[in-house]
Amino acid sequence: MPYENLTTFFGRPVEDFQSGMEAWDVTRVVPRLRVEYDSEDTIPSMLGEYAALPAAEATDALVIGYWQGEDTSQEIVEALVSYAGRFPNLRALFLGDIVSEENEISWINQSDLSALWPAFPHLEHVQVRGANGLILGRFEAPRLTTLILESGGLPRRVVQEALAAGAPELRHLELWLGTEDYGGDSTPDDFADLFAGRLFPKLNTLALRDCAYADDLATAVAQASVLERVATLDLSLGNLTDAGAEALLASPGVAKLSRLDLHHHFLTDATMGRLERLGPAVDLSQQQQAEEYGGEIYRSIAVSE
Amino acid sequence: MTTASRPREPVRRTLHPQDSLAETGAGTVLDQLDMSRNRAVRSLPDGLVCHRILARESRLETLGRGIRCRELVLDGSAIARIEAGSEVGFRLSARACHRLAALPAGLRAGILDLRDCLALEALPPGLSPAFLDLEGCSALTALPDDLILRGGRLNIRDCALIPALPDRGSVAQLDIAGCGRIDRVPEGFRVTSWIDVAGSGLTALPPHLAGIGVRWRDVPVDERIAFRPHELGIAEILGERNAERRRVMLERFGFETFMAAANAEELDADHAPGGERRLLRVALDGDEPLVCVSVGCPSTGRRYFLRVPPTMTTCHQAVAWTAGFDDPADYAPLVET
Numbered sequence: 188m189p190y191e192n193l194t195t196f197f198g199r200p201v202e203d204f205q206s207g208m209e210a211w212d213v214t215r216v217v218p219r220l221r222v223e224y225d226s227e228d229t230i231p232s233m234l235g236e237y238a239a240l241p242a243a244e245a246t247d248a249l250v251i252g253y254w255q256g257e258d259t260s261q262e263i264v265e266a267l268v269s270y271a272g273r274f275p276n277l278r279a280l281f282l283g284d285i286v287s288e289e290n291e292i293s294w295i296n297q298s299d300l301s302a303l304w305p306a307f308p309h310l311e312h313v314q315v316r317g318a319n320g321l322i323l324g325r326f327e328a329p330r331l332t333t334l335i336l337e338s339g340g341l342p343r344r345v346v347q348e349a350l351a352a353g354a355p356e357l358r359h360l361e362l363w364l365g366t367e368d369y370g371g372d373s374t375p376d377d378f379a380d381l382f383a384g385r386l387f388p389k390l391n392t393l394a395l396r397d398c399a400y401a402d403d404l405a406t407a408v409a410q411a412s413v414l415e416r417v418a419t420l421d422l423s424l425g426n427l428t429d430a431g432a433e434a435l436l437a438s439p440g441v442a443k444l445s446r447l448d449l450h451h452h453f454l455t456d457a458t459m460g461r462l463e464r465l466g467p468a469v470d471l472s473q474q475q476q477a478e479e480y481g482g483e484i485y486r487s488i489a490v491s492e
Numbered sequence: 493m494t495t496a497s498r499p500r501e502p503v504r505r506t507l508h509p510q511d512s513l514a515e516t517g518a519g520t521v522l523d524q525l526d527m528s529r530n531r532a533v534r535s536l537p538d539g540l541v542c543h544r545i546l547a548r549e550s551r552l553e554t555l556g557r558g559i560r561c562r563e564l565v566l567d568g569s570a571i572a573r574i575e576a577g578s579e580v581g582f583r584l585s586a587r588a589c590h591r592l593a594a595l596p597a598g599l600r601a602g603i604l605d606l607r608d609c610l611a612l613e614a615l616p617p618g619l620s621p622a623f624l625d626l627e628g629c630s631a632l633t634a635l636p637d638d639l640i641l642r643g644g645r646l647n648i649r650d651c652a653l654i655p656a657l658p659d660r661g662s663v664a665q666l667d668i669a670g671c672g673r674i675d676r677v678p679e680g681f682r683v684t685s686w687i688d689v690a691g692s693g694l695t696a697l698p699p700h701l702a703g704i705g706v707r708w709r710d711v712p713v714d715e716r717i718a719f720r721p722h723e724l725g726i727a728e729i730l731g732e733r734n735a736e737r738r739r740v741m742l743e744r745f746g747f748e749t750f751m752a753a754a755n756a757e758e759l760d761a762d763h764a765p766g767g768e769r770r771l772l773r774v775a776l777d778g779d780e781p782l783v784c785v786s787v788g789c790p791s792t793g794r795r796y797f798l799r800v801p802p803t804m805t806t807c808h809q810a811v812a813w814t815a816g817f818d819d820p821a822d823y824a825p826l827v828e829t
Binding site: 231306 | 621
């Protein structure tokens with residue numbers, strides 16, 4: 188997981204830009220730069236070729252796909268910043284459209300992205316897959332509306348950096364928290380300011396997904412004043428059980444949501460029935476069964492390795 | 493694929509260690525020339541246009557006149573001179589080029605990586621890169637007056653002779669660790685994300701950098717650890733969960749000071765490949781006692797304090813516990829690295 192490369196991004200189809208191409212119709216398709224595992228190409232050199240095209244200046248969205256597995260994204264990030272003057276209209280960036288066949292999510296080596304923010308002040312949509320070595324830094328992103336960090340384990344330090352973002356326009360916050368086995372060491376306490384409504388005044392979608400402490404997280408968010416602000420709460424891909432669902436069921440804030448996404452969960456049929464009658468449109472697909480090995484009960488989140 | 497023209501086949505040349513470039517004349521245009529570890533070529537042909545020149549660990553001594561490229565990688569090569577008028581548009585990487593004493597004026601590369609160029613004494617005027625890495629350029633006596641950083645990084649770690657930062661510019665990341673003469677960040681010099689201050693002359697974070705991350709040789713710390721370590725409390729140091737951060741706290745607070753101030757009781761002591769090990773116990777009000785084992789890393793020589801359960805009675809038992817062994821008899825490492 189994830190298994191499929193992007194087919195669309197920022198509302199338009201995605202196609203691969205290839206070394207040697209001498210034109211690009213940026214109005215119709217979003218370019219994706221990626222290499223094959225045995226390729227002589229590098230993404231920085233492809234970016235240099237793309238940046239030399241007239242299309243670069245009008246490019247509003249860019250997807251970076253697979254880079255050589257053992258490398259980090261550092262050279263790519265530095266190339267983006269170095270060529271930033273050629274991309275004055277960049278509004279959306281996906282860094283790591285990499286599927287499990289190419290490299291497992293927890294093996295993707297990211298890097299310090301802090302130089303991207305001042306270089307691309309018009310960014311509205313930033314999506315990153317993989318959290319090894321990921322640093323967001325302290326940043327101001329005045330136009331950012333969507334921040335998505337997909338991982339098999341999101342370090343608490345990165346959670347803190349995301350929540351400290353100067354992003355007054357943020358509407359969609361999506362964090363895949365993952366498991367401690369892959370560096371995901373956040374706790375419900377890390378979200379105290381967010382839940383208390385002290386961050387992101389325009390937040391509309393709160394997605395804390397793939398959480399290995401989903402019951403504790405659901406209990407904490409169920410009483411949170413941030414629910415007065417958001418329309419969609421997404422706690423999908425985690426290990427939610429009836430214990431966490433009880434807190435959601437008892438919450439007036441949850442009942443008033445328009446959408447509640449809990450898909451991939453460990454709820455009983457009875458609890459699912461009660462959630463369906465709660466009010467919000469609720470996604471309860473992918474009901475999971477706990478597994479037992481040697482007397483221990485295991486409830487796995489959807490994305491770890 | 494309907495939107496874009498058919499890709500042109502890239503023109504790439506690879507030179508093996510003994511290959512020469514004899515047949516490549518002036519005016520040649522290549523996408524890539526890979527002559528890494530080549531022993532035969534001393535100079536590139538005048539007027540060569542090549543998007544990407546890879547000459548790592550080669551015997552290349554000079555570039556040739558009028559070379560134009562986007563990316564030039566000379567790491568570990570014999571390069572001694574880069575001719576004036578050379579165009580490098582994107583990235584010049586010349587790490588550990590020990591014969592390189594100077595660079596020409598007019599370099600426009602957005603990324604300049606010159607780490608460990610031990611002979612480099614000065615930089616030319618007119619540089620405005622986004623990323624400038626000069627770590628370990630210990631002969632460099634100053635940064636150019638007109639240097640302008642464009643948003644990325646300035647890394648002058650261990651450039652101990654450099655007395656001052658540029659008056660203006662903006663970077664996300666600033667590394668001045670080991671720059672003992674640098675005691676201020678000019679107001680016109682912006683840093684947006686983090687600053688590494690270990691061993692620099694800074695004694696406080698300047699007001700215009702309030703709120704940015706502070707690092708101590710790569711370890712994220714805070715202003716107190718970096719600038720006011722005497723304010724740290726013993727319990728705070730022992731209670732720090734992150735081992736790297738705790739190491740820096742101890743180092744800043746002072747190991748001996750810590751031992752004395754904490755009034756630690758020694759439960760056990762012995763010797764291991766990393767040096768002396770001690771098992772220390774500190775009683776804490778309102779909490780179970782803190783028991784820590786003090787160990788040295790055999791590779792780095794750094795000393796670490798690792799918290800262990802208060803039931804531990806010997807260094808060996810405690811170290812075994814940190815390696816995941818409940819029964820110390822099961823823990824017998826062959827080699828420690």
